Structures are given as structure tokens and as C-alpha cells.
Amino acid sequence: MRFFLLLLPLLLNAQMLQVGDNVTPIKLISQHDKEYTLVKNGIWIIAWDKTTTKMLNQYFDEHKMPENLNIIVDTSQIPSGIFSFFVRPSMKNYKHSILLSFDEKYNLTLPFKEDMITLLYIEKTKVKKIIYIKNIEELEKTFK
Template identity: 25%
Template sequence: MLRFLLPIIFASTVLLAQPFKVHDTIAPFSLANQFDVKKSVGKNLKLLLVSFEKSTGAEVNEFLSKQPAGFLTQHQAAFIANISGMPMIITKMFALPKMRGYPHQILLIYDENDTRFMQKEGKTTLYKLNNGVIQDITFITKEQLPQVFN
């Protein structure tokens, strides 16, 4: 029995390790936010911003903090910060308390094995979606953030 299950387990692990590409469908998923509340991301999402670095996360947070309440919801958008490289003690003592002060929701990736999102050094990854299907993937700077929501 195990002999038959191992190839299936291996194949599913390999598939999960591949980053999303244009035309892939993102199945609904859940991540914890900065308040440790699980939030679901579904097919209604049109924009997905993903940050992998402290600096790019700070840029997105600065931009979003200046927007009106409900800005991400209004634009059918979500912001994800991959904090898997941060030591847990730093996360708990400093990062999460700071994130809880932001007026917008930040979904968090804690698992370093979560490689479904593409990254480029010094950039925020922007996924444009239509009914859960990735239409475009771009890597943006803080100067480009305002145009994303126009």
C-alpha cells in the first residue's frame, strides 16, 4: 500500500512547490492575519500583493496606511507578507505588534516551504486575477503602487 501512496505524496509535494504562473487557477486558501485570525482568499480577488522582504513590506504598509478604511476590500485586493525568514522571537515581540497597528489586513506566510508565490529581490509581486485565474504577474516598486489601484 505504501508503495502506491509514495508516488502520489511525492507528486503532490512537487506540485505544491511550483510557483503560480500566468493562467494558473489559484484555489481558495486561508492564511492567518496579523491578529492570528484565519482569513480566506477566494475567487473574488482581483489583485494580490505579495512581499518577501522587510523593505518591500514596509513600502506596501506605508502606502496602504494612507488609504481610506476598506481600501483593499473595495479594490478586491489582499496583501500577503512572507515572514517565514524572520526568527519567531522577533516576529512575536516586534513585528506582529507593529503590524497590529496598521488599519489594513496583512495575511502572513510563516512556512518557508510555501513557495507558491514568485519573488524578485527588492520588488513586491503583483498578481492580477480574474475569477481565480492569474491574468498577469509583475514585480513592482513603491512608486508603482498608486497605479496598481487606478
């Protein structure tokens, strides 16, 4: 399944963002129904599955989230009924904003590595750096 996801950008003619690429503005809603437009300077931290989302939520439940950070969760693969009845209600318990990305084609343009969180450093609408985080220890070192 993950192999198919890696090939899907090629099949849909989408290219993953790379350092130096411009970021397309996108409007996302949080788990608290607040709308955000992403393009400004800062860090996008992207979780791709239940495990990486849980790691992010655990970390930011215990640590203050930097102002310039946006947590984005790929929700495009979750069936709508499961998302509406189970996933979203559990996300509402978190005080930090979790931006929900339902657009599968857009999500395929975001850099991805299996079982890792993606950090995109954005400056003046360009990707300046991409980092992949595999565990909470690496996440703690990144945000010290």
C-alpha cells in the same frame, strides 16, 4: 542568500505560479488574528521582506485599500521569537489587514523578484496577470 531562495523551489519540487495557473486555496491569519481564505477574484499583493512590507504599509496607511485586495507578507523566514516579540506587535498598529504567510513551501510557489512587490491578479481562481512593483511611485500609478 537570495540566489538560494530562487533555487529553493527547484530543490523542493515547487513551481512558481504563472499566468493561467490555478491558485490553491489557502487560509491565512491577519495581524489582528482574523482568518481569511484566499482564492476569490481580486488582487494579491505580496511583500517579501522588511523593505517591501514597509513600502506597502506606508502606502495603505495613506490610501484606502481596495476591497478586492489582499496584502500578504512572507513571514516564513523570520525567526519565531523575533516575529512574536517585535514584528507582529508593530504590525498590529496598522488598520488594514496584513495576511501572514508562514508556510515556506507555499510561499515558494508565489512569483518573486528580488527587492520587488508581487501583484497577482486572480480571476475565477486563475492567475490572469503578474506585475512586479519596485517603488512607491509605481505602486501609486497601479492603484490610481
